[in-house]
Amino acid sequence: MAIKYGRPIELREVSRRDGTGASPALDLTVRPRRNRKAEWARRMVRENVLTTDDLIWPLFLIDGNNKREQIASMPSVERLSVDQAVRDAERAMKLTIPCLALFPYTDPSLRDEEGSEATNPNNLVCQAVRAIKKEFPEIGILCDVALDPFTSHGHDGLISDGKILNDETVAVLVRQALVQAEAGCDIIAPSDMMDGRVAAIREGLDRTGLLDVQIMAYAAKYASAFYGPFRDAIGSAKTLTGDKRTYQMDSANTDEALREVELDIAEGADMVMVKPGMPYLDVVRRVKDTFAMPTFAYQVSGEYAMIAAAANNGWLDGDRAMMESLLAFKRAGADGVLSYFAPKAAEKLRTQG
Numbered sequence: 001m002a003i004k005y006g007r008p009i010e011l012r013e014v015s016r017r018d019g020t021g022a023s024p025a026l027d028l029t030v031r032p033r034r035n036r037k038a039e040w041a042r043r044m045v046r047e048n049v050l051t052t053d054d055l056i057w058p059l060f061l062i063d064g065n066n067k068r069e070q071i072a073s074m075p076s077v078e079r080l081s082v083d084q085a086v087r088d089a090e091r092a093m094k095l096t097i098p099c100l101a102l103f104p105y106t107d108p109s110l111r112d113e114e115g116s117e118a119t120n121p122n123n124l125v126c127q128a129v130r131a132i133k134k135e136f137p138e139i140g141i142l143c144d145v146a147l148d149p150f151t152s153h154g155h156d157g158l159i160s161d162g163k164i165l166n167d168e169t170v171a172v173l174v175r176q177a178l179v180q181a182e183a184g185c186d187i188i189a190p191s192d193m194m195d196g197r198v199a200a201i202r203e204g205l206d207r208t209g210l211l212d213v214q215i216m217a218y219a220a221k222y223a224s225a226f227y228g229p230f231r232d233a234i235g236s237a238k239t240l241t242g243d244k245r246t247y248q249m250d251s252a253n254t255d256e257a258l259r260e261v262e263l264d265i266a267e268g269a270d271m272v273m274v275k276p277g278m279p280y281l282d283v284v285r286r287v288k289d290t291f292a293m294p295t296f297a298y299q300v301s302g303e304y305a306m307i308a309a310a311a312n313n314g315w316l317d318g319d320r321a322m323m324e325s326l327l328a329f330k331r332a333g334a335d336g337v338l339s340y341f342a343p344k345a346a347e348k349l350r351t352q353g
């Protein structure tokens, strides 16, 4: 056998750990690379897999008909009129993506201090829920609960003297959750981070007889710079005054995340979420290990934008970075991921599998 890079190691040298041997003392009975030698072998020992069941696809809605509007900071993501959202729901069905999440771009003329459009049973989100459920009752629909797409100041709650009011906001959020659930949405996802909102929403749903509507709590949601492109998408970037640090979590904390998750579970959350995603995988792991609850992560707009922008510049392989980033959530213990990559990733999974 021709040896290109040196002579073969003899077994007896393996035990020579004092470094006096002719070659460095390497314990080469153990060779982890054996299990990586071919794709079939790698498949055999693979610990985590991503499937289309793991994906939740967020859609942005806009008023009008037959409209698809590009969002500059989120390449390939569009704002959709309701009829187009129905088309994307069909695409999701075909790709076996189990669930959609809906976010509205509210016309500026409908935004006010109180976010009153949030509780309009005929708002854009409710229209889309009814239209999608009419054609595709088998697909899951998640609706975000928070006031920021509807307020003139871009905050998630009601404000008085520059302060976000907790209990008054919760009362409005319950009404927002109820109009969405009555329109037919399956999962209510409070993203506002007010205290006590999960319990109040659960009680409201149960009192109305909406016993089967699930709650996925944005339980550990951080005050993050990575929401920037989302705020472009829903049109709150320019209007937002100040920041959200009095209600969203400090990114320095993880014990606090566990307390938030514990509270939301006690208040009746069926599923919990950590957000943003990739910079907070340690939190995902701690939450999963501590509570063993269905745990989701949100790969947020800024995470999407970073990968998409780098890929569009040719700085990294976009498809591989997308799949690697999604798999990372599984490795961290997540049961699923909200991701703007959902349709693209599902297409890739389909052609691979």
Ligand SMILES: NCc1[nH]cc(CCC(=O)O)c1CC(=O)O
Residues within 6 Å of the ligand: 144, 146, 148, 156, 191, 192, 226, 227, 228, 229, 230, 231, 244, 299, 300, 301, 302
């Ligand atoms: N409260 C609303 C909400 N729901 C989801 C996101 C961010 C999602 C994303 O960045 O993709 C936000 C923005 C925010 O809290 O400011």
